[in-house]
Amino acid sequence: MKSFNGRVAAITGAASGMGRALALALAREGCHLALADKNSLGLEQTQTLIKSSTLSPVMVTLQVLDVSDRQAMEDWAARCVADHGQVNLVFNNAGVALSSTVEGVDYADLEWIVGINFWGVVHGTKAFLPYLKASGDGHVVNTSSVFGLFAQPGMSGYNATKFAVRGFTESLRQELDLQRCGVSATCVHPGGIRTDICRSSRIDANMTGFLIHSEQQARANFEKLFITDADQAAKVILQGVRKNKRRVLIGRDAYFLDLLARCLPAAYQALVVFASKRMAPKHRTPVFETNDETRL
Numbered sequence: 001m002k003s004f005n006g007r008v009a010a011i012t013g014a015a016s017g018m019g020r021a022l023a024l025a026l027a028r029e030g031c032h033l034a035l036a037d038k039n040s041l042g043l044e045q046t047q048t049l050i051k052s053s054t055l056s057p058v059m060v061t062l063q064v065l066d067v068s069d070r071q072a073m074e075d076w077a078a079r080c081v082a083d084h085g086q087v088n089l090v091f092n093n094a095g096v097a098l099s100s101t102v103e104g105v106d107y108a109d110l111e112w113i114v115g116i117n118f119w120g121v122v123h124g125t126k127a128f129l130p131y132l133k134a135s136g137d138g139h140v141v142n143t144s145s146v147f148g149l150f151a152q153p154g155m156s157g158y159n160a161t162k163f164a165v166r167g168f169t170e171s172l173r174q175e176l177d178l179q180r181c182g183v184s185a186t187c188v189h190p191g192g193i194r195t196d197i198c199r200s201s202r203i204d205a206n207m208t209g210f211l212i213h214s215e216q217q218a219r220a221n222f223e224k225l226f227i228t229d230a231d232q233a234a235k236v237i238l239q240g241v242r243k244n245k246r247r248v249l250i251g252r253d254a255y256f257l258d259l260l261a262r263c264l265p266a267a268y269q270a271l272v273v274f275a276s277k278r279m280a281p282k283h284r285t286p287v288f289e290t291n292d293e294t295r296l
Ligand SMILES: NC(=O)c1ccc[n+]([C@@H]2O[C@H](COP(=O)([O-])OP(=O)(O)OC[C@H]3O[C@@H](n4cnc5c(N)ncnc54)[C@H](O)[C@@H]3O)[C@@H](O)[C@H]2O)c1
Pocket: 012, 013, 014, 015, 016, 017, 018, 019, 036, 037, 038, 039, 042, 065, 066, 067, 068, 093, 094, 095, 096, 097, 116, 143, 144, 145, 146, 189, 190, 191, 192, 193, 194, 195, 196, 197, 198, 200, 226
């Protein structure tokens, strides 16, 4: 797909961050939009921003939904086609983050993140695929993460969902290539991008004293690692779609971690453990009081 002008794109997670930036960038190129999120206020703000920043008017429809709800996603896909006449692109972008040890993580938190980050992507892909094929020129864009290429401690739930999105999308791309059906797929692996994800992430209490000093400090430190802005990320994603790339990396941090995992596919883990130990709170070494009687 070389041009987005006159096309129709469906975007999940469009109330904030990269989803909003994608919506704005596509609108500027004359692409009509079907935007979904669980946050209705954020969606309306995205729509207002589009109206105030777009030269040529595009059609924008909004849908409040939870991407982990399969029926809601199927209904939304059908509504997009009813409203816009066709859909050419789906960006399965909505996502959340979770920080916890494997031992301490609640099943409810794991189900929450898998429901959104993995099932949300599966629901969006399967619900829209028949319509993308019918459009004759379609593209599925699924957002994984650099943590879909590289694992780290305290992120098992996030890592699991993002590795799963990568496997799912790479397999899909190969099927679409074999079918030569006019639809393609791209998997996106952003590094740290300045968005709201850190504020909305769940950090389990079991991380305090293990890998972090306090929740507040961890969020602040995490945000320092977000080196790319969302508009730049959207630009890189859309360039990747134009070039029909299989994999899109965003940010020099993503390129660095990808290279590390390629050069040291298993041994990189030892480096991560070493770095984590240096950054983790120092475990208090027991102090034994001595007095003259005990001292030999
Ligand atoms: N920001 C980063 O550093 C970074 C890095 C790698 C990958 N990612 C991925 O990029 C994607 C976009 O995240 P972002 O950084 O723009 O974060 P963000 O928090 O700014 O945006 C995520 C959006 O998803 C929505 N959302 C969350 N749960 C939902 C649900 N159940 N149903 C519908 N909408 C829901 C939120 O309301 C929010 O508007 C996510 O998949 C995230 O995992 C982000």
